[in-house]
Amino acid sequence: MNPTIKDVAKHANVSIATVSRIVNGLSGYSEETKKKVQESIEALGYQPNAIARGLINKRTQTIGVLFPEVSGMLSSEVLEGVENAAHDGGFSVIVCNTASSGKRTVKYLRLLQEKRVDGIIFASEDVKKEYYKIFEEMKVPVVLVSTASTQYDLPYVRVNDYEGAFKATEYLIEKGHEEIGMIGGSYQDPIAGIPRMQGFKDALQKHGLPFSDDHLTTNEGYRFQNGKESLPLLLKKLPNMTALFAASDEMAIGAMSAAHQLGVKVPEELSIIGYDNLKIAEMCYPALTTVSQPLKDMGQTAGEILVNLIKGEKKEAESRYMPFSIVERQSVSDLRDK
Amino acid sequence: MNPTIKDVAKHANVSIATVSRIVNGLSGYSEETKKKVQESIEALGYQPNAIARGLINKRTQTIGVLFPEVSGMLSSEVLEGVENAAHDGGFSVIVCNTASSGKRTVKYLRLLQEKRVDGIIFASEDVKKEYYKIFEEMKVPVVLVSTASTQYDLPYVRVNDYEGAFKATEYLIEKGHEEIGMIGGSYQDPIAGIPRMQGFKDALQKHGLPFSDDHLTTNEGYRFQNGKESLPLLLKKLPNMTALFAASDEMAIGAMSAAHQLGVKVPEELSIIGYDNLKIAEMCYPALTTVSQPLKDMGQTAGEILVNLIKGEKKEAESRYMPFSIVERQSVSDLRDK
DNA sequence: GCGCTTTACGTAAACGTTTACGTATTTCTC
DNA sequence: GAGAAATACGTAAACGTTTACGTAAAGCGC
Incomplete structure (x- = not known):
């Protein structure tokens, strides 16, 4: 088995306490013994046992x-x-x-x-x-x-998810969009779901844009498929939509994929902003504008x-x-x- | 602190050995004491200490x-x-x-x-x-x-990287491509680098297609950027290239991104096959044909x-x-x- | 009911550390 | 150079388990 502190002590002709002190950089030994012990450690290839340490510490x-x-x-x-x-x-x-x-x-x-x-x-x-x-x-x-x-x-x-969503929406508004939809999460999700949807809604209202259920689809998850399936639904509810906020990058890219299939051009006919800034955001085409979480x-x-x-x-x-x-x-x- | 086996033993009026036996499902106790001990464990909320276990086991x-x-x-x-x-x-x-x-x-x-x-x-x-x-x-x-x-x-x-690359290349050949390039890894990389390049080369030669250094770019890494930077180089060396094998999905998607920027249409003007089958492979546009590693x-x-x-x-x-x-x-x- | 096996425990050592405490030696103070 | 203080150690207990071994009681065959 692996050498223990005892082996080192024996090899260096000191007690285990001394070895322990040296290993842990405490005081109470001479330079001479320190050298001796370190040589023994080297010679035996001693590695302290973290389990034993954990037990006592x-x-x-x-x-x-x-x-x-x-x-x-x-x-x-x-x-x-x-x-x-x-x-x-x-x-x-x-x-x-x-x-x-x-x-x-x-x-x-x-x-x-x-x-x-x-x-x-x-x-x-x-x-x-x-x-x-x-x-x-x-x-x-x-x-x-x-x-x-x-x-x-x-x-x-x-x-702050609420603010992130708010700013994302405002960003679209600043770019001149007025019919803006959102692919959201779930109302059961108090963390990423509700705040992002609320931020979206509040941004619209602050800028005097209408909000209704037609502007939003909710989803169980935040995955590619959720986004891909959501886009057609949303497009049906909001046919003149020119921009879209997706509550995750995966959903945004899913929506982008669906848009390609439907022949809707991104960003010419439909602008999309995501949320997360995953590595894929810059890899997809067109590269995804998104809310970056560090x-x-x-x-x-x-x-x-x-x-x-x-x-x-x-x-x-x-x-x-x-x-x-x-x-x-x-x-x-x-x-x-x- | 957390209750120990001793506490359980005391509470149940048995020895720690008995508690240990019961906890570990060994034999050597009556049903009666087993019940008693289990009640004590429940009452005290005893959790065995994996550290102590690790030390002895x-x-x-x-x-x-x-x-x-x-x-x-x-x-x-x-x-x-x-x-x-x-x-x-x-x-x-x-x-x-x-x-x-x-x-x-x-x-x-x-x-x-x-x-x-x-x-x-x-x-x-x-x-x-x-x-x-x-x-x-x-x-x-x-x-x-x-x-x-x-x-x-x-x-x-x-x-088997060699075979994966071989088959990928053959796939392109079967689709009728004859000017095929590769975005490869490094000759320093004996694992993913050399075998994939060799597989590519051998597939070309098996089917009587020419191979030269012009058909290949090598890269330090397998990332998006490597692919993105490689495509223009490869296109310069091999202007009539109709298909491309990239040694990783990230590189393939990087190449796709570069193609978009250069106005080269994928797959109409340039076909791309990747390697890995990462989740992004199905998320990008057009969805990436690739060699799937499980x-x-x-x-x-x-x-x-x-x-x-x-x-x-x-x-x-x-x-x-x-x-x-x-x-x-x-x-x-x-x-x-x- | 005597010896033998089996069952149901308990005792204590061991795992590899850290550290409180004790002690012998050295160093310092005056 | 005597006593005090500091230094350089060693001894042994403790951490929470597992398990070899011991032992008393129970069960069994006859």
Whole structure:
């Protein structure tokens, strides 16, 4: 097996306490013994056992991250940021794919509890009562990313969806559009669904444009297919629509795909603005104008906040609204040009 | 703190050994005490401490996964599969983002060694000597996914890149194309670079079509930008090109984007076939015909193989070539129609 | 009812660390 | 150079489990 601290101690003719002190950079030994011990460590190839350490320190230097789907482009960018911050802070990250299933989520939380992770990052989903109970039991810090909790006081890192949607809509209005539709999420979704739809509606009304149910389709998810299926419906309800706000990039691109099939030219006949700024946004044709969420930064920030909470440097973490911006590409035309 | 096995034992008036036996489903207790202990567990909300377990069992029920980038669409799909298989097998997964840096990789391997992971999945990169040495030191099973090692005997899960490229090229030839170019990877890359270029070349030659350096551009990476920048170069070298094989979907879509900008119509004037079948392949316009790698399945399979190796059910794992297929979408036109 | 096996436990060591405490030696102070 | 303070260690307990071993009681065959 791997050499242990005992082996090193024996090899260097000192006690394990001394080895431990040297390994951990504490004081209480001479330069001479330090050198001797370091040579033994080198000679034996000693690696401290993080499990044994974790047992006594009650710290595993590990955090858990829960995503509704790990292969989503949104999740994966956030994950990269989290992993980055965690690594910089000396933590490893365990990924958990909840698949948006309550049962799986609970099962994973229990697992993370058994594994004694030092903290948790919870992404893109609503915090149910069951989850919160476990958070409390675990007594480890939790930070939310790309979501927030309406009922519980948990720190979050996200963008203001209402404002993002509002600005996106205003952007279209500024470009001279007046018949504007939206492909939205679900009214059951208090995080990304309602606020984005509300922002859309409020922007229209602020600028004296009409709003009715005809201006909106709702969807269970935020995927390509949702957008692709929504466009024809919306076009039926709002035949003179010249611009479209989609609540996600995937939906926007789905709508773009449907538009191509229907022979509707983007952006000449229909302008489209998305939401997220995924990597695909610049890859599609025409490149998608969209509301940019700094996903990687969000993950990074959430990771940093969590690390600080774990290290106890901050007692109470403040939540953070991250700045969004509108990335102008080619999917929106300016009607005022004409 | 969390209740321990001792607390349960005290509460139920038995020894910790009995509690342990009951928790682990071993034998050696009466139904009566079992019930009593289970009630105590319930009452106290006892959760076994996986760290302490890991210390004595020398098993952490955790595996490490190393990716050159976690936010890539390729990695994230593979990761989902791995996570799935690991979870089913009772393992957690620690993700590591090597960022294609040797230093980072080594640092992560050391970390995983300290954390005493039970196995490792290594993705999409070449296994350097340094890495292999650590694998040997760690004495845990390793499985490669979406890569293979030319020098070391490590089990891998991947598709046959040579054949994939060969078939992709043949597909274009079957569609009547004769001036076919390729946007390739690097000759330094023995995994995805050389075999795909060789497959391309051999397919041309098999069908009596000429091949020269003019038919190929090489690239450091496989990203959108690489493809976008390659197309004009290739078009200059091969002005009559009617079809194009790109060594990755991202490059294919980059080429498509460049084609749009140059006013070259896809697929009417230029057919494009990609490689990977990422989710974006069906989202772009026109939808991309491509060589499909079963990424999630590959991750899943690699995860299963690793779990079996860890559990010792199989002593030596056989490597697996996963089946690829050509997914026909709209980016390739059939010249024979005319 | 005597020996033997089986059952149902309990005791204690072990896993590899960290760390409080003790102690011998050195260094300092005057 | 005597006593105090600092230094450089070593000893052993603790972290929360699993498990080999021991043992008392129960069950069994005859």
